[in-house]
Amino acid sequence: MNLSTLFEPQSIAVIGASTKVGTVGYTLTENLLHNGYAGTIYPINPKAETLFGLPCYANISLIPHEIDLAIIIVPASIVPLVLREVGEKGVMSAIIISAGFKETGETGRKLEEEIIAIAKEKNIALLGPNCLGFLRPSLGLNASFAKVLPSDGNIAFFSQSGALCTALLDLSKEALGFSHFVSIGNKAIIDENILLQFFSADKNVSVMSFYTEGITDASSVIETGRAILARPDAKPIIALKSGTTTAGTKASSSHTGALAGSDSAYTALFKQARIIRAESFENLIDLLSVFSHNTLPENNRVAIITNAGGLGVLATDAAIESGLRIAEFGEETKTKLRDALPPSASVSNPVDVLGDALAERYQYALERVVKDDNVDMMLVIVTPQTMTEDVKTAEAIIAIKKHYHKPIVAVFAGKASFRAGIDLLRENAVAVFSYPESSMKALGALAQITKWRTMPSVPNITLANIDKEKASEILTKVREDGRLTPTEKETSEILKAYGFPFFATYEVTTKEEAITAGRAIGKKVALKIVSPDIIHKSDAGGVILGIDPDNIGEAYDTLMKTVKKNVPDARIDGALVVEMAEKGGKELLLGLKKEPGLGTLLVFGLGGIYVETLKDVTMRFVPLEESDIEEMVQELKSSALLTGVRGEAGIDMRTLKELLMRLAEFALAFPEVEELDINPLLVFSDKENFRVLDARIRLSKEEKE
């Protein structure tokens, strides 16, 4: 979808323009006319001849010129009619400001379906409905009913909540600049994915960001996000997602009618899509400020320069917590710092230039440190002491930042005393904060982008011996039987077809067959009686465990004799020869879970009783790459249990990864699987010993999706 006419229109028709002060039709037309926009505006209102001194038309079809963009501000019920006229006029893009669609219930949902159909039929790039419109400072274009046109800049921002837009505009007026500022409302046609693709190709955009209450297509967003970050001109993406708690989700659903998935699913989604997730509204603004004013760092080593030791310590703590490393300066840097700074200054990182530092001392320290190859980025902390020169220190920071291509962020921990210095920094595109912790958090996120970009690409494992046909046959039969859950045997057959290891099991009816089976298994086995009359096998002496393969004949005889003695009337059909589990295995959980409206999650973590209590699990949406699996394993709190602790051998990671890939492959092949639980999978240092102990599959109620 090409959004150029939408975001760069030569002419705009305002359907529902009005001179009645206080109405949206009034405010919006005012905003279009009085912000410097150079294109032509056509007000449309059947009740007026002229509006705002412009000729007014009763109808879009009456305008004798081509129109690039139609903005629709009429009651929801007549929007379909109006939109059809817009399409027939050949207008390529439209904004529906009006509310009253899917957010209001069933009638509204039908109206929304209607406009989607019209937009698709007429090929209209449609923004909204139920939105504020958009703003483009560089064109002097305020195509919204928000009051404030923000400063021009390199951030493309879009939001599902209109009110959040106005708050963000007001709060960030001094600190942020936007190329595009878009309210996307109900996302009937234009959604997150379309906008990300469009903005990523715009050379005026350096950072993309959005607020969402629910994404509609996880796998497209993942694909788009990864592709954008893989390009040479990678552009960071920052998202704020609300509804992180159950109570939040409830409020969110009633607000927009979006079906919000669980929060950990979103955390997984954003990680996979290489999108930085803001922790809060404030954090979003912090991130935008740092990201829009800095290039990506080479690595994650930060230098701190401060005139207050205490704040240096707080910054250090925050650096470590944000995944950064405190840079170790080279000897030359330390020597040069020692030569020129007072003796009681600290010349290792954090550099304490002391409370009496004038701008010159800051400048000296900054220049020495920025040149050090061990430093990837800098945080400069200035507190208001008697001698502090805020403006001159700001000038020093600005000069250094222009010269060296490393991220530099300033903390000016003062308000009244620092007004001039802070303003100067902002005018010169230096991100400036009041507190060390929030700024460090933003630098940590910037380094995360670099980490993602520089992650070695891992070739995907080739998965041999997958028998999709067989799994499909079994699942079809389950469906035909009207069941949603395959039996234990069916489940194991399905998973075996995808290469999952189960315990070898043979049904035998004679001693000789038992001996053959034992030889085939070649290790310790269990013997279990097969009889329709015996439910509690152990009580009847019908189970013998830990039999050496050499003794299996003898054990078979014993088993038969014992059972016949204990339950003389039972019909005996033979016995099962079952492989025994190796000792010392660890229990893992592997699972699939469909997230409504998002996709299928692959879940992986500690198995057994620890699943429920410690909840040490990690998840990703399918399809996933081997690098995702690498990240999942690292994310697990108990990952050391897998890689080996106390000199214990770790488990065979290669095999574990392969099984996770196989499970992902299965999820893709059978989207009708709603839930799958392999719990536990027994894992070992020797791949031959891996075994599934228990597994369950549940299909979704719909035939196929």
Added chain:
Amino acid sequence: MNLSTLFEPQSIAVIGASTKVGTVGYTLTENLLHNGYAGTIYPINPKAETLFGLPCYANISLIPHEIDLAIIIVPASIVPLVLREVGEKGVMSAIIISAGFKETGETGRKLEEEIIAIAKEKNIALLGPNCLGFLRPSLGLNASFAKVLPSDGNIAFFSQSGALCTALLDLSKEALGFSHFVSIGNKAIIDENILLQFFSADKNVSVMSFYTEGITDASSVIETGRAILARPDAKPIIALKSGTTTAGTKASSSHTGALAGSDSAYTALFKQARIIRAESFENLIDLLSVFSHNTLPENNRVAIITNAGGLGVLATDAAIESGLRIAEFGEETKTKLRDALPPSASVSNPVDVLGDALAERYQYALERVVKDDNVDMMLVIVTPQTMTEDVKTAEAIIAIKKHYHKPIVAVFAGKASFRAGIDLLRENAVAVFSYPESSMKALGALAQITKWRTMPSVPNITLANIDKEKASEILTKVREDGRLTPTEKETSEILKAYGFPFFATYEVTTKEEAITAGRAIGKKVALKIVSPDIIHKSDAGGVILGIDPDNIGEAYDTLMKTVKKNVPDARIDGALVVEMAEKGGKELLLGLKKEPGLGTLLVFGLGGIYVETLKDVTMRFVPLEESDIEEMVQELKSSALLTGVRGEAGIDMRTLKELLMRLAEFALAFPEVEELDINPLLVFSDKENFRVLDARIRLSKEEKE
């Protein structure tokens, strides 16, 4: 220590006063003279006759009047001399501004010891050295070299870092008011504990707060904090502690020479002392703003009123994450809201008054909600929409807050448009924020205070059968032998003396003795050969497990026969009859760890291999109360494993708690124990089955502390 003359002096001598602009002696005297202080100032400087138009003295002894407070700004090396003169003059309190003491190394440390001795001898309430001084806005008294005198208010704040003081003063000018603002520097005499006790008795103080890089006496702070919160006029305490990471601790140590303990120890300390720990510098300011302007809530149910759904959702998320509950309104409230709000408004919590809400609609909703008994506190969110009335809405909030004694916090999510409304709120003591998340976090902390205050008091368990003498004898012997670690046997004897259950063990030399021992144990046992010549007992057939008491004689014969056959030349001294562990126990870790300069931590958590990987542990300083243990158990991520999952019976909590109390008792009795590890303790639903499987004790190098 009475600090009245320090903080409310009638007369002040400034030793080291100076008219040289830019010196501390100049700035400080200036500050004393020009902020409205009504007492008398005596400048002291041997080189001047008058200073600032006041008669100047060469020496404090020459002043012919009584002096309440001496402020000392002379080089460190002559401070002892000057302080002695101060003492001899009978001055009850002093501030040493000068630096150059323990923060600078060995010479400084000795100087500091000297001034401590003098202060103690002369009974001087001493603030500093190496500090900024203090400020008392209500007295117009700026006894510091910080530029800004803050607004008067009800917060008593003190800080170990002077630079943090100046930053805080500058940043909080508009939002916070202080009764006392104190820089405590090196804390030679006056420390956190002394100040907390003093401020808690001052009726002008409602909230106490401090910044620390290391506390010197954990148990006193715990005792003081708990006592303050238990009083009818409980005053909340908020602390900011830096050095939370290893790198941060490094920076902190080099900064003040304080020996900072590990971060989790501090988290435990603050919890135990009922002190709210600020997450960051910014969070500290947020907390101070909310705490100083609100009374404690009855409970933790919050109502949210907003004109922007999106921000309501973000606030809801933050509420849940901060330990609050979203209030469920009563039917009357809902009906009244429904009657008056527009149909599309949300009348359940969060209340969405919609984007076009004028002040009147806010006021109506606020009044209905604040009256609801299900609501303990309110967050009012206002975003800048076209019609929004910031000043009138602020007025409505102020009026409601004056009328009802529930905490109310405002979020005005705008800057430019909201300047007037925000100023009005601040002038009327309403805490106002730009973002919903940070304000909710502060409300969560406020509710935490209430939770602590209303926790049911639990009577302490009486610990019977503790044989302290015996443990003491064994430990004395270990010391006498020049050892720091008791043997396995000694360790078990020590712990048995404190009531810890070990496996019953008997040394036997005959079959008959073995039978008797087996009967005494009365459950399954193991037999182990005792021989100085056999190291690997199992290999020699010297171990038989799981013997039924009835078969022990037979097993003894078998054991002897087998070992003699396998190792014919071995000297055999007999056998051990050892009780076997019950099946199905859970492995826990109980431990003690001395934190240098703080006290002894009792550590408790998951045992076995999970200790290292999952680090699911919790800790508290001894002495502890039963309520602490209650909290510890609840804090454990795996607490469900103990209370029972999947229908499994939980473990006997009473016995576990008793053992933790016993361990605390042991730690108090033997402070020379540096580390103790009981790992694992096997725990069961039946208290009779609890057993220590392995334990280690290490003593500190010093004889006793």
